[in-house]
Amino acid sequence: QQQVKQSPQSLIVQKGGISIINCAYENTAFDYFPWYQQFPGKGPALLIAIRPDVSEKKEGRFTISFNKSAKQFSLHIMDSQPGDSATYFCAALTSGGYQKVTFGTGTKLQVIP
Amino acid sequence: GAVVSQHPSRVICKSGTSVKIECRSLDFQATTMFWYRQFPKQSLMLMATSNEGSKATYEQGVEKDKFLINHASLTLSTLTVTSAHPEDSSFYICSARGQGRKSTDTQYFGPGTRLTVL
Numbered sequence: 279q280q281q282v283k284q285s286p287q288s289l290i291v292q293k294g295g296i297s298i299i300n301c302a303y304e305n306t307a308f309d310y311f312p313w314y315q316q317f318p319g320k321g322p323a324l325l326i327a328i329r330p331d332v333s334e335k336k337e338g339r340f341t342i343s344f345n346k347s348a349k350q351f352s353l354h355i356m357d358s359q360p361g362d363s364a365t366y367f368c369a370a371l372t373s374g375g376y377q378k379v380t381f382g383t384g385t386k387l388q389v390i391p
Numbered sequence: 392g393a394v395v396s397q398h399p400s401r402v403i404c405k406s407g408t409s410v411k412i413e414c415r416s417l418d419f420q421a422t423t424m425f426w427y428r429q430f431p432k433q434s435l436m437l438m439a440t441s442n443e444g445s446k447a448t449y450e451q452g453v454e455k456d457k458f459l460i461n462h463a464s465l466t467l468s469t470l471t472v473t474s475a476h477p478e479d480s481s482f483y484i485c486s487a488r489g490q491g492r493k494s495t496d497t498q499y500f501g502p503g504t505r506l507t508v509l
Contacts, residue, residue, distance in 0.1 A: 312497065321397075321484045321500040322435070367434060377423065377488055379498060381434045 282370050284382030291389050297355040299385045301368035304349065308370040308380070313342065313353050316365045316384075325366070326353070358389045394418050395487050397501035404475055405509055412470045412504045414485030420465035421487035425498065426458070429482045441468055475508045482506075 283302045291297045301311075309330055314322035328335045328342040328351065335342045341354040355362055368382040394417040404410050414424060423442050427435040439455075441447040441462035449455045457479075459471040468487075472479055482505055486498040 314500070319482075319503070319505070321395075321486075321503040323500065324497060327497065377498070378437060378440065379425070379486075384432075384434050386432075 282368060282380050282382045284368050284385060286385060287383070288386045289388070291355075291358045291387065293358060293360060293389055293391050295358050295389075297358045297362065297387055297389070298352060299366055299368070299387075300350065300352045301370075301382050302348075302350045303370050303380075305370070305372075305380075306349070307372045310371050310373045311342070311344065311351050312369050312371075312379075313340075314367045314369060314381075316367065322367060355387075358387075360389045360391055363387055363389050395421075395485065395499045395501040397485055397504050399504060400502060401505045401507075403507045403509065406476050407474055409471055409473045410475055410506060412472075412483055412485075412506075414468045414470070414487070414501050416466045416487040416489065416499070419487075419489035421468070421489055422465065423488045424462055424468040425486045425488075426460060426468075426470050427484045427486065429484060429503075431482075435484060438470075472506065475506070477508045480506055480508045 312327035313325045315325045316322040326337050326340045330346045339356045344351045366385045369379050371377050371379045396415045398413045426438045429435050438453045439447045439449045439460050441460050443462050443465050447460035462468040482503050484503045486500045488498050
């Protein structure tokens with residue numbers, strides 16, 4: 279019940295295209311859903327996050343879509359650029375308390391020119 | 392975003408020695424710090440959670456006597472890998488959750504420490 283399932287495992291997108299990464303969770307106690315971007319040899323960096331009281335959040339080229347009833351959320355990267363090539367992790371946690379983060383398995387994105 | 396630093400960024404040591412990794416929150420007070428381990432091409436695995444001034448809570452399967460965690464202040468946590476062996480070679484990442492003006496729901500990650508045990 280603690281798992282967060284992430285797909286696809288890897289993704290190749292043409293420059294300028296839309297990258298879409300999907301995640302699904304089981305634990306209805308989760309109430310905060312961040313996405314992290316990680317470059318090789320670096321720690322994860324917070325990209326964007328959403329709470330289940332909204333269905334969509336947009337920051338620049340990055341958009342999270344959230345479907346509470348389906349317990350699914352996705353990251354859309356518009357106008358994908360080669361610099362977006364990285365591994366992306368979705369995550370889920372329960373705010374308050376010790377906030378143990380449950381990470382997805384990661385998606386390696388490659389944006390080709 | 393908030394800044395979390397780790398030191399060293401890379402360490403190579405001989406088998407049997409101990410290695411200490413520092414994690415600092417530079418611009419906020421971290422009430423809780425987390426230590427993760429990441430193997431190549433895999434997700435982050437939580438090792439332990441530490442709150443300032445109290446004992447760390449270890450995840451199942453993580454040896455507390457091998458991975459010593461100290462969270463002595465609101466800006467510093469340390470992870471000591473004792474009697475390191477080649478199988479301990481990994482990428483260790485800390486994260487910190489803040490208080491005050493920083494969001495308490497957001498964890499900020501350090502840049503990671505690459506440990507290689509020969």
